Amino acid sequence: MPSWQGKSKGTTLGYGIFVATIKKFGVRPAYALLSVVALYYFLFSFKAASVIYGFYRRRLHYGRFSALLKLYKNYYRLGQVLIDKIAIMSGAGADFTFNFDGEENLRNITALQKGGLLLSAHIGSWEIAGHLLKRLNTCINIVMFDGEHQKIKEYLKSVTGETSAKIIVIKNDLSHIFEINEALKNNELVCMHADRFVEGNKTIEASFLGSPAKFPLGPFLLAVKFKVPVAYVFALKETALHYHFFSTHARDYSAYDKKEAIPQMLKDFTGEMEDKVKAYPEQWFNYYDFWKF
Incomplete structure (x- = not known):
């Protein structure tokens, strides 16, 4: 079974140093500091390194x-994405530029007034993608595991402020299903990752990158x-201060029966994932054995 536990690394001290650097000197000096931190993880994070190297x-x-x-x-790209997230969401990201490829697809979904589900993966920056979705002038709900340590969450909240999106936390009592249902009934968009699970979750198998x-x-x-x-949908970093947001056309699977709809949806999703991983190989941030059962 994959060993991912829904938690991210990092300390409030580490975040604090980078936040102070961003505020006083800007994003590029923070990147320079990051090059040393990335080298540390490259040399000493043996378990994650062996997985991503493999x-x-x-x-x-x-x-x-x-x-x-x-x-x-x-490692360096992951650090850059975290720095960018802090800069953009705290209002210090004025120098960043963005391409919106397929924004009209999302506007078409909102025009249907049926709600919609946006699926992504741990490729690029989902937080930045969610932040950019506020352009749609509709309510955005982001479904996520409550995996960050509480102190770090509170610190980042104090720095970046409240997100414009609603957060739906995945809970063991499945109450998040009712929140998702309510959001869709209100014709809102619900965004979630579809590439990770924690032990005990129901899964479905598919071929990904040949295995x-x-x-x-x-x-x-x-x-x-x-x-x-x-x-x-995906948001990928293309240059130091530029992101590219992608969205596919809206796909309606209601014409399929359940046994056909889910495999077809999974095939479509993994196809999009493969395209993005091959195009941006250093931006797939999965540090556990994705293919190990």
Whole structure:
């Protein structure tokens, strides 16, 4: 079983140093500091390093040197994305620019007045994607595991302020299902990842990058249950201060029966994931063995 536990690394001290650097000197000096931090993780985060190195070697077929270079870039990109998130959401990201590829697809969903489900993965920055969705002038709900340590959450909230999106926390009592249902009934958009699960969740198997992997069943069941249009969205970092937001056309799976709809949806989703991972290989932030059962 994958060993991901729904928690992220980091300390309030570490975040505080980067926040102070961003506020006093800007984003680029924070990147310079990050290069040292990324090197530390590259050298000493053995478990995560072996997994992501294996991903580059076995799944994307890089040579040893190229895989090591991508490994360092992966840690560096992750740090950049976290810095960018703080800068943009705290109002210090005025120098950032964005492309919106497929924004009209999301506007078409909101025009249907049926609600909609936006599925993404741990590729690029979901937080920045959610922040950019406020352009749609509709209520955005982001479904997530309550995985960050409470002190870090409180600190980031004090820095970035309240998010414009509503957060729906996944809970063991399944009360989040009722919140999702209520949001869709109100013709709102619900955004969630569909590439990770914690132990005990129901899963569905699909081929991903040439080998079978397990995906959470929940997001696909929700789309079938509530019969809402589905789009696949991603926000990828392309240069130091530029992001590219992607959204597919809205897809209606209500014409399929349940046994056909979920496999078709999963096939569509993994296809979009593969395209983005191959195009932006250093921005898939999965630090556990994704293919291990």
